[in-house]
Amino acid sequence: VLARQGKAPLATLRTLAEASEQAHSGLGLVHLGLALKLMGDEARGKTAIEAGIRKPRSNDYWWGDYGSNLRDWAQMYVLLQKHAGKEKAPEGVENLVGMVAGEIEKNRYISTQEKLSLFLLGRSFASQPSGDWAAELALGGKPQPVGGKGTQFQPVSAGELAAGVKLRNTHKERLYVELHYAGNPA
Numbered sequence: 211v212l213a214r215q216g217k218a219p220l221a222t223l224r225t226l227a228e229a230s231e232q233a234h235s236g237l238g239l240v241h242l243g244l245a246l247k248l249m250g251d252e253a254r255g256k257t258a259i260e261a262g263i264r265k266p267r268s269n270d271y272w273w274g275d276y277g278s279n280l281r282d283w284a285q286m287y288v289l290l291q292k293h294a295g296k297e298k299a300p301e302g303v304e305n306l307v308g309m310v311a312g313e314i315e316k317n318r319y320i321s322t323q324e325k326l327s328l329f330l331l332g333r334s335f336a337s338q339p340s341g342d343w344a345a346e347l348a349l350g351g352k353p354q355p356v357g358g359k360g361t362q363f364q365p366v367s368a369g370e371l372a373a374g375v376k377l378r379n380t381h382k383e384r385l386y387v388e389l390h391y392a393g394n395p396a
Contacts, residue, residue, distance in 0.1 A: 213245035236262035280313035284327035
């Protein structure tokens with residue numbers, strides 16, 4: 211917050227960066243890195259952000275912040291997308307969404323902070339300008355082009371699912387696909 215207003219003491223931020231190995235989660239390092247960049251220290255900011263992306267939360271001790279890897283990774287992605295500007299995203303940012311998805315699958319209970327972080331993550335996808343995308347969907351061996359802007363849903367019958375479903379990305383960017391199915395046991 212202080213860095214966004216240009217009032218964060220750069221010397222203090224640099225001192226914190228020198229002690230960054232003591233951070234107990236990557237989220238704090240990403241916050242520090244963004245503050246350093248906003249205050250003009252690009253090199254230290256980039257280093258702190260990259261270290262934050264690589265550092266998982268230590269779950270062997272409760273830090274009193276109600277945090278989790280799920281919350282931290284979702285918030286890191288949102289923060290880095292918000293402050294990215296025209297520069298290239300740091301290495302590993304694209305993996306944060308997959309790591310969040312993995313954490314969701316492991317945990318039945320999602321805390322209030324995790325729910326808020328997931329909401330912010332979803333909102334960041336909805337608000338990102340999305341161009342056209344393209345893929346090829348093969349249902350039962352019959353390929354058909356699919357694509358457009360934003361999220362699309364494709365219903366698949368039980369027969370088509372049994373015959374096989376294949377999706378091939380024909381676009382230059384990464385596509386995120388989710389499969390949901392429902393049925394009754396025979």
